[in-house]
Amino acid sequence: MAEARSGRRVLVASLDQAHSLGDALGFRFAHDPGTVTGVARVLPGLDVIEVDSLALLEDRFRDVVRMISADRGHRHGVDLAALDPAELTGLPGVQELLMLVEIAQFAAEDTWDLIVVDCPPSADMLRIVSAPDMLLGYLERIWPPHARAMSAIGTDLRRAVLAATVERIAKAVTEVRDLLADHRRTGARLVTVAERVAVAESERVRSAAALLGLRLDAVVVNKVLPDLERPAGPAGAEHPAVQWYSSRRGEQADVIAELRHKLPGIPVLIAQHTGAEPIGLNSLAALSYAVDSAGNTRDAALMLSDNQTEVDAGSREPAVRRESGTGLQSVYALRMHLPVVDAATLRLGRVEDDLIVGADGVRRRVRLAPVLRRCTVDGAELDDGYLVVRFRPDPRIWSPMSESDGYDR
Template sequence: MELFIGKGGVGKTTLACATALAYARSGQRVLLASLDQAHSLGDALGFRFRREAGAVPAVASVQTGLDVIEVDSLALLEDRFRQVLMMAAGAGEDLGIDVSALDPAELTGLPGVQELLALLEITQFTKDARWDVVVVDCPPSADMLRIITAPDTLLGYLERVWPAHTRALGGFDGGLKRAMLAIAVEQIVDAVTAARDLIADRTRTSARLVTAAEQVAVAESARVRSAAALLGLRLDAVLVNKVLPEMPSPEVSPGEVPHPAIQWYFNRRGEQLDVVTALRKRMRGVSVQVVGHAGAEPVGLSSLSALSYAVDASGNWVGSGPVLMLGTDADGVLPVAAGPVVRLESGAGVHSVFAMRMHLPVVDPSTLQLGRVEDDLIVGADGVRRRLRLAPVLRRCTVDAAELDGDQLVIRFRPDPQVWPQ
């Protein structure tokens, strides 16, 4: 699965379409899905989706090897709610809850419900053997990062309110009502866990951040990278869109002043290249790729297909590879551990010192926050927070110190003598 994220107006949908078309041309079966409720996918493709009132949109084929869908989270919510009503009506026993008294419109006010349903829908698409690649046109960056945190948030709440071992016991000795509720909750947990694991699986899911060649993009891209690292999302590339192409220097006679339009063009291109250079320095280890300005906005399959020839079979934009840096591999990418790594630094027994390292390129160190709740570590940075389950050896330890070592967060633990095995 490949996620295209970025704020509005940077051509995110256009580049997602071009990449999907490039994959399809290489012989892969592709599903191009939109999670952005603005739904500009059909506009970009010049394709009109068939919609029926109250029905969940279906997958449509636009050409050989390429299917598309605009995921309507509100329609999903209403559809799933109808299924709950049918299940409650068929239970044959009073469950003590009048589900029919609710209306789907009331549920839209619950934070994250629609977004979580849309993410679960995408997870199901990735399990479908019809497609080799799922390309997702995501909502704006801040909204998408919130969607990514939704599974962990819900699972954390469920575990505290009704832990797994309690649900299991309730299924055996709590009567039919409690057993049915336990089964329903367990199904929700399984689906949400699958969505969370898919996002964190660096072998199956990656993200590409689409941005513009503007100075504000440098800091914004760095913050998105920090959030992606904290949330366990693999950020493959930053695509700098609509960079003016190189032009030959104009021939100017001695004493002649170039036309103002020519001066503007060369000055603007110079500013854009400065942004690209700054991004490559700031986004160390992430491929920063340049997408040339295509003139008029590409709309329709013909224009997007022409643009797609700038994309290779791996989804990279041709001729825009990263600047190689010390310590990177042949592709200019730093090797990054998939998750936190725990090692014994020194000592033995109760005198041991364990170090947990995780990749976290924090933009503003003053925003770094650490906390602990039972066996979980709470890490926050740059406006994003994540709850991490500690490795078993660290659950009997207390935090001794923490520091930022370049792009690494290092937390040291010492055994708690009261609970450490003697």
């Protein structure tokens, strides 16, 4: 609301399949069976859409499903045509990917200056963000690019069309992954409440965001009680309700202070409790004014400063350098930003040219630099918010040219 009020063209897109965006706005979207809900304008400069993943699946991939179901002939090797169309809805991440591709297409247009994506709760949100890497990993192993290229130029017309279609899908998903990882264009804000359990969850989300390469802009603490102006008089004369309010306000202040301590460098913004639930455009507009004036000036300035630092640092992709030695005695270190909350959850694995990193309930495949693909893992440690994995050359495949192949000195 505040961005639209400032003159920017804003699109709010909801990925939450509970479809509560319309309820919050007091606006009813048309959800006709078998159709994709379009963009609706609710105010000048403010457009909204509730993205329906099931409708997208029907609309965007109807032709692909028909093609797959039509070709039941036997094939040697990978035969994607053997899939039943209904199975597509059960493939990991398909619905999430369709929604992300839709958002990426909106971002590629020149219609809006800002796209705000309303995501489901944190666990589902992290699954959505990790979907592009998951699908690309599946494609890489099940139907690699070279195999798709051979099918695309083969004599089987249906398979050639299918290969070209899958290639277009892979290209679209790659664009989504790159958009999410682009810290100059994409950031995330975590909305939480001033409860003790929310501190640990916020820390885990920060850890997961770092692992997935997502920039966390700020944490917004919702429903914070405003300061109470107490009337003059002896403390013992206070009404029990006033005592409860003061105690609860103090607990919230302690939680906010702990959040700022546990999440250094990430602004913690305050959205004060408005009393009645803000439903409808007028109430939400009033809330946007209240948030702007809720004492967030210092944190907003900090956010601008941190964002510039983050942009300068790029997307914080893993950096590789040689620590010591030469030739077969070299020691290389891969260093990646990973503020792990619970070190006991850290898991590392190696699958061919990828390093599998898991922490705080999230896992990511990290493609190794060429020099590290000729090495074996020698050890790993956590160092002040970073994961450091050390490698030594594998004498069976090492060559002198490996030393200068793909790492930061």
